[in-house]
Amino acid sequence: MGVNKRVAAIKPNAIRAFDDETSGIEGVLKLTLGEPDFTVPEHVKKAAIASIEADESHYAPAAGSVALRKAIHHFMLDRYGLSYDIDSEIIVTLGATEGIYDTFTAFINEGDKVLLPAPNFSMYDPTIELAGGEIVFVDTSDTGFLLTPEQLQAAIDEYGEKLTTVLLNYPANPTGVTYTAEQLSALADVLQGTNITVIADEIYSELTYNAPHTSIAKFLPEQTVILNGVSKSHAMTGYRIGFIVGPKQLVQPAAVLHQFTVTAASNPAMAGAAEALGSAQGKLDSKSMREAYRERRDYLVPALRKLGFEIPQPNGAFYVFAKIPAAYEQDDYAFSVDLAKRGKVAVIPGSVFNVGGEGYIRISYAASLDSLHEAVKRISNFLENY
Ligand SMILES: Cc1ncc(COP(=O)(O)O)c(C=O)c1O
Numbered sequence: 597m598g599v600n601k602r603v604a605a606i607k608p609n610a611i612r613a614f615d616d617e618t619s620g621i622e623g624v625l626k627l628t629l630g631e632p633d634f635t636v637p638e639h640v641k642k643a644a645i646a647s648i649e650a651d652e653s654h655y656a657p658a659a660g661s662v663a664l665r666k667a668i669h670h671f672m673l674d675r676y677g678l679s680y681d682i683d684s685e686i687i688v689t690l691g692a693t694e695g696i697y698d699t700f701t702a703f704i705n706e707g708d709k710v711l712l713p714a715p716n717f718s719m720y721d722p723t724i725e726l727a728g729g730e731i732v733f734v735d736t737s738d739t740g741f742l743l744t745p746e747q748l749q750a751a752i753d754e755y756g757e758k759l760t761t762v763l764l765n766y767p768a769n770p771t772g773v774t775y776t777a778e779q780l781s782a783l784a785d786v787l788q789g790t791n792i793t794v795i796a797d798e799i800y801s802e803l804t805y806n807a808p809h810t811s812i813a814k815f816l817p818e819q820t821v822i823l824n825g826v827s828k829s830h831a832m833t834g835y836r837i838g839f840i841v842g843p844k845q846l847v848q849p850a851a852v853l854h855q856f857t858v859t860a861a862s863n864p865a866m867a868g869a870a871e872a873l874g875s876a877q878g879k880l881d882s883k884s885m886r887e888a889y890r891e892r893r894d895y896l897v898p899a900l901r902k903l904g905f906e907i908p909q910p911n912g913a914f915y916v917f918a919k920i921p922a923a924y925e926q927d928d929y930a931f932s933v934d935l936a937k938r939g940k941v942a943v944i945p946g947s948v949f950n951v952g953g954e955g956y957i958r959i960s961y962a963a964s965l966d967s968l969h970e971a972v973k974r975i976s977n978f979l980e981n982y
Pocket residue numbers: 630690691692693694717765768769797799825826827833837838
């Protein structure tokens with residue numbers, strides 16, 4: 597059959613597969629997906645409805661509506677002190693997912709090495725492989741789940757000019773760990789003067805709990821494209837609105853991919869996103885969601901540590917990456933299946949996220965505090981009867 601060999605080699609999304617496998621278990625409490633449990637703010641919904649009622653039913657500009665690009669410009673400047681030109685340095689995508697596809701496909705040549713700190717979000721590896729890139733995994737489980745300047749330098753020394761692209765995701769899925777400004781500055785020092793492009797997936801940038809988010813673009817503006825969007829900041833996953841920002845010479849090649857795959861995002865969804873990112877109320881929406889996630893994290897992390905799980909401090913996103921206590925089953929897949937079937941709590945086995953994830957489970961706390969209380973009770977009972 598005439599299937600492209602790179603497509604044929606791709607395995608199905610393991611997070612979805614595990615979620616499907618455990619969803620049928622009666623009474624199971626699901627802490628599997630990275631899906632905010634909040635509803636979309638009313639003023640955002642109204643903006644989307646107004647767009648439909650105003651008959652905004654034609655193709656939008658490929659780069660996205662002017663209103664949304666203006667809102668993205670405002671958002672990046674107001675929150676992170678970064679300024680991008682509305683006409684040439686901002687592309688509206690269908691979620692950060694499309695941004696991942698556009699940028700990897702635009703930047704990677706056959707046989708290029710792409711550095712991927714792991715454990716990592718499972719969307720990256722298939723997309724890199726589809727583009728013909730070769731992944732260089734860097735196991736960060738011994739360095740607090742952060743890429744260190746030494747690890748980065750070692751990869752540059754080993755692969756030289758073949759290493760063309762580095763992916764950084766912070767706050768991170770699956771660990772919730774994020775970089776400080778000093779840590780990003782140290783990574784930027786290593787990258788400065790190389791031909792390496794950084795793809796910074798900052799989709800969780802609005803959800804940081806200890807310090808405001810800083811982008812590596814602050815220190816490495818000419819070599820960085822940022823992927824972001826409203827999926828996590830405003831609980832708008834289903835609207836499918838993300839964006840790519842960066843210097844023109846990096847954003848425009850990605851824009852070509854965007855034009856030939858999706859043409860443009862949908863007008864009502866963009867109108868909602870413009871309201872979310874451009875209005876004062878939209879800033880408050882993210883703040884109140886952030887406070888709710890923080891409260892959940894502050895309950896969940898100590899409660900799980902008390903049960904014997906080792907947890908790298910999650911200062912962002914809404915995940916806890918917990919090391920299964922030594923006294924229990926170390927195969928994270930078997931442990932997770934058992935926890936779902938007998939303990940009635942579904943989580944994601946850490947090995948799904950590649951090297952460094954073995955022996956861990958990812959727990960999403962995009963769930964109500966009541967659900968988290970119940971989950972801790974169930975996990976505690978499960979461990980006692982193990
Ligand atoms: C790190 C990371 N990047 C990108 C995405 C996808 O975001 P979107 O829904 O905007 O496509 C997710 C979703 O879980 C994610 O965790």
